[in-house]
Amino acid sequence: MTRKVQIFALIALTSVAAIWGASFVLMKDALAGQSVDDFLATRFIIATFVLILIQPKTLTQISPEMLKKGFALGLFLGSGYLFQTIGLNLTTAATTGFLTGLYVVFTPILGALFLKSHVTRNEWIGVVMATAGLGLLSFKGFAIGVGELSVLLSALFFALHILGLGRWSEKFATYPLTVVQLGTIAILTSMLAIIDKGYEPPNTDQEWKATIFTAILATSVAFLVQTWSQSKMDATVVAVVLTLEVVFAALFAVIAGQESLTVKATIGGALIFAAMLLMQVRQNSKVSSATNQ
Numbered sequence: 535m536t537r538k539v540q541i542f543a544l545i546a547l548t549s550v551a552a553i554w555g556a557s558f559v560l561m562k563d564a565l566a567g568q569s570v571d572d573f574l575a576t577r578f579i580i581a582t583f584v585l586i587l588i589q590p591k592t593l594t595q596i597s598p599e600m601l602k603k604g605f606a607l608g609l610f611l612g613s614g615y616l617f618q619t620i621g622l623n624l625t626t627a628a629t630t631g632f633l634t635g636l637y638v639v640f641t642p643i644l645g646a647l648f649l650k651s652h653v654t655r656n657e658w659i660g661v662v663m664a665t666a667g668l669g670l671l672s673f674k675g676f677a678i679g680v681g682e683l684s685v686l687l688s689a690l691f692f693a694l695h696i697l698g699l700g701r702w703s704e705k706f707a708t709y710p711l712t713v714v715q716l717g718t719i720a721i722l723t724s725m726l727a728i729i730d731k732g733y734e735p736p737n738t739d740q741e742w743k744a745t746i747f748t749a750i751l752a753t754s755v756a757f758l759v760q761t762w763s764q765s766k767m768d769a770t771v772v773a774v775v776l777t778l779e780v781v782f783a784a785l786f787a788v789i790a791g792q793e794s795l796t797v798k799a800t801i802g803g804a805l806i807f808a809a810m811l812l813m814q815v816r817q818n819s820k821v822s823s824a825t826n827q
Contacts, residue, residue, distance in 0.1 A: 540767065543767055544763075546762070547759065547760065547767070547772065548778060549759065550756045550759050550763075551776050551781075551782055552778070553751050553752050553756050554752055554779040554782070555781065555783035557747060557752040559783065560747055560748060561573075561622065561748065564577075564736070564744035564748065565619070565623060566740070566741060567736070567737045567741055568734060568735075568737065569727070569731065569734075570616065570619045570623060571616075571727035571730050572734050572735070573619065573745060574615055574719070574726075574727075575726075575727045576735055576745050577723075577748050577749045577753060578612075578720035578753065579720045579724065580745070580746065580749035581716050581720070581750065581754040581757075582754075584749070584750055585709070585712065585758075586713060592713055593713070595707055596710045600711060603698075603702045604711050604713075604714025604715050605714065606698060607695055607698050607699055607715045608715040608718025608719050609718060609722070610694040610695040610698060611695045612718060612719035612723060614688045614690075614695060616723070616726070617687045618634055618684075618685055618692075620684045621633070621682065621685030622681075625681030625682055625685065629681075630681075631668075631671070631672040631783060632668050632672040632780070633685040633686050634685055634688060634689050634692070634780075635664075635672075635777050635779075636665070637689040637693040637696065638661055638668070638773045638777050640690055640692075640693035641697060641773035642657060642770045645697050645770065648697075649697060651770075653770060656813065657768075660770075660809040660812045660813045661770065661773075661774065661809075663808060663809035663812070664774045664809040664810075666802075666805055667781075667805030667807075668777060668806065669802070670798050670799065670805065671780050671784055671803060671806075672784070672802075693773070696769050696776075697769050699769075700769035700772065703762070704765040708758060708761045708762045712757050715757065715761075716754070774806075774809050774810055775810050777806050777809075780806070781803040781807070784799055785803075
């Protein structure tokens with residue numbers, strides 16, 4: 535793998551974090567008049583069908599092994615979104631942002647425990663810096679309740695998805711693997727919506743706009759990019775880069791006039807960005823070493 539490819543993967547993944555940061559604000563609008571299950575079902579049904587409509591032949595590229603691995607990834611990711619969205623309805627956006635970002639801690643720990651991944655000193659430093667940055671950006675104190683526990687559980691599932699994608703993304707073609715993941719979540723959330731109170735689509739134009747934005751840009755496009763990028767980067771590095779989602783969410787909130795820029799938020803964002811750069815220095819060193827051998 536060349537350094538140029540790795541830098542491109544880093545830029546691409548950072549773009550995903552920016553899109554997710556923007557969608558974080560819109561999700562409140564999408565959930566204004568519909569249930570969590572209905573929102574997620576609509577989002578992932580649209581996302582899956584958009585990808586299939588663009589490349590119908592991709593369905594013929596799905597092997598039994600890809601279906602099995604993609605289903606597991608979709609289950610992890612779908613569970614993460616389900617618990618995150620439940621938590622967002624029960625607690626504040628700031629608390630949800632901080633607790634969701636704790637996948638940056640869970641990823642190296644779970645990788646070391648279950649995949650015997652080696653976590654270097656620089657990686658641990660980057661994880662600590664990113665976690666501190668998350669705290670400065672979004673932590674305003676909270677009482678542990680159902681909402682907070684739900685979001686914390688979502689962070690665990692997101693970490694499992696990052697680890698699984700890091701392990702399997704290089705083995706399979708990006709496009710069909712993404713379709714399997716998103717299709718799994720579409721089926722899972724649709725079943726939950728029907729079992730709950732019966733599926734209902736968005737009710738207002740505002741809800742439709744927010745749902746379509748998250749479905750196409752924050753889901754179809756974003757997960758295609760993430761699946762490809764993770765075949766070029768370490769899982770722990772990916773986790774740190776994706777914490778930029780919280781930085782972008784704060785930035786878009788400031789631009790929209792919803793929040794003011796504080797010294798604490800600025801330092802928090804700088805810490806996360808510095809952590810990403812630290813991890814990338816390590817990655818570039820690895821690439822250089824591999825090239826020279």
